[in-house]
Amino acid sequence: MPVSLDFTSIYTQNFEIGFQHCYPNGSLKHTEICNLFQIVAGNHADLGGISYLDMQQHHQAWVLSRMRIEITKLPKWKDVITIKTWIKTLENSRSIRCLEMYLNEEKIVGCETFWVVINTKTRRPDILALPHAHFEKFDTDSISNPIQKINIPEEFTFKNEKTIQLSDIDIVNHANNVKYLEWCLDVTNAETVLSNKIKALNLNYLQELNYNDTIEIQHTTTSFLITKEGKSCFALEVEI
Numbered sequence: 001m002p003v004s005l006d007f008t009s010i011y012t013q014n015f016e017i018g019f020q021h022c023y024p025n026g027s028l029k030h031t032e033i034c035n036l037f038q039i040v041a042g043n044h045a046d047l048g049g050i051s052y053l054d055m056q057q058h059h060q061a062w063v064l065s066r067m068r069i070e071i072t073k074l075p076k077w078k079d080v081i082t083i084k085t086w087i088k089t090l091e092n093s094r095s096i097r098c099l100e101m102y103l104n105e106e107k108i109v110g111c112e113t114f115w116v117v118i119n120t121k122t123r124r125p126d127i128l129a130l131p132h133a134h135f136e137k138f139d140t141d142s143i144s145n146p147i148q149k150i151n152i153p154e155e156f157t158f159k160n161e162k163t164i165q166l167s168d169i170d171i172v173n174h175a176n177n178v179k180y181l182e183w184c185l186d187v188t189n190a191e192t193v194l195s196n197k198i199k200a201l202n203l204n205y206l207q208e209l210n211y212n213d214t215i216e217i218q219h220t221t222t223s224f225l226i227t228k229e230g231k232s233c234f235a236l237e238v239e240i
Contacts, residue, residue: 004047009136010086011044017079025194027074030185030201034069034178037099037111040083050130052171058129059121062095064177066114067203068147073108074196075101081108086138093117093125098142110142120172123208150204150235152225156218160187164213175209180234184224187217192240200239207233 021032045051045062055061075081081103088096093116101109119126162183170176181203185193192198209215209228218225224236 003049003134007047007049007134009134010084010138011040011047012082012084013040013043014080014082017075017077017081019077022077023194025196026076027194027196028076028079030069030071030193030198031178031182033071033101033109033111034067034181036081036083036101037085037113038178040085040099041097041113044085048132048135050128050132050135054130055117055128056120059119060117060126060129061120061172062115063118063172063205063208064113065116065205066147066149067177067201067205068112068143068145069201069203070110070143070145071108071199071201073103075103075108079103086140087135088112088139089137090128090132090135092127095128096147098138098140100142110144112141112143112147114147145200148202150202150223150237152232152235153220153223156223156225157220158187158218160217160219162215162217164209164211164215166211168209169211173210175213177203177205180205180209180226181236183215183217183226184219184236187219188224188238189221192221192238197240198238202237202239204235205233206235207231209233 085099095115097113099111117128168175168179222238226234
């Protein structure tokens with residue numbers, strides 16, 4: 001699609017937090033932070049002519065590689081939040097996108113995401129085929145510490161197994177990036193999550209997962225590793 005007349009290089013969108021987005025304590029789920037960020041990033045890409053459908057004309061799609069979320073506090077049910085996003089860098093097959101969440105004009109969550117363009121036929125990185133010069137790039141940080149590669153512990157305390165279900169699969173025909181976080185938080189201590197102690201999440205996506213894959217979730221209190229047939233697919237660090 002052509003670039004929308006409503007396109008701006010910095011995009012904002014408001015949301016009211018619904019009960020389905022919340023934990024039993026009324027706070028926004030960490031997975032829903034990611035879902036809302038994913039929606040806003042996708043809407044901005046739609047307006048700017050680099051959406052999934054635009055890219056599929058060239059058999060391309062954006063795939064998330066790394067992500068860091070820093071949390072000051074979580075919004076609650078019925079709060080109206082504003083999410084702001086912009087592109088920090090975009091060159092060849094790689095892009096860094098920043099996102100921020102505001103409540104009553106106070107920034108409460110910052111996020112930086114690192115994306116890679118893949119060819120959906122070869123499943124390999126590919127140079128973005130669509131024009132993007134109309135996206136002004138802003139070298140402005142949304143987080144205090146940079147995205148980083150996670151140092152995976154040599155030993156883990158716990159191990160769980162899971163089979164990837166149809167509900168885990170998205171339009172790119174692999175497990176959606178939010179699902180990896182969901183699987184990890186489902187096997188951790190519930191009190192850690194519900195007490196709002198989590199200050200930051202570091203996520204590294206190492207290999208895509210598909211329908212009916214069997215995975216292992218190995219973890220300590222704050223470190224998580226998802227593997228398939230002994231190969232690392234996802235790593236998560238939780239900062240408390």
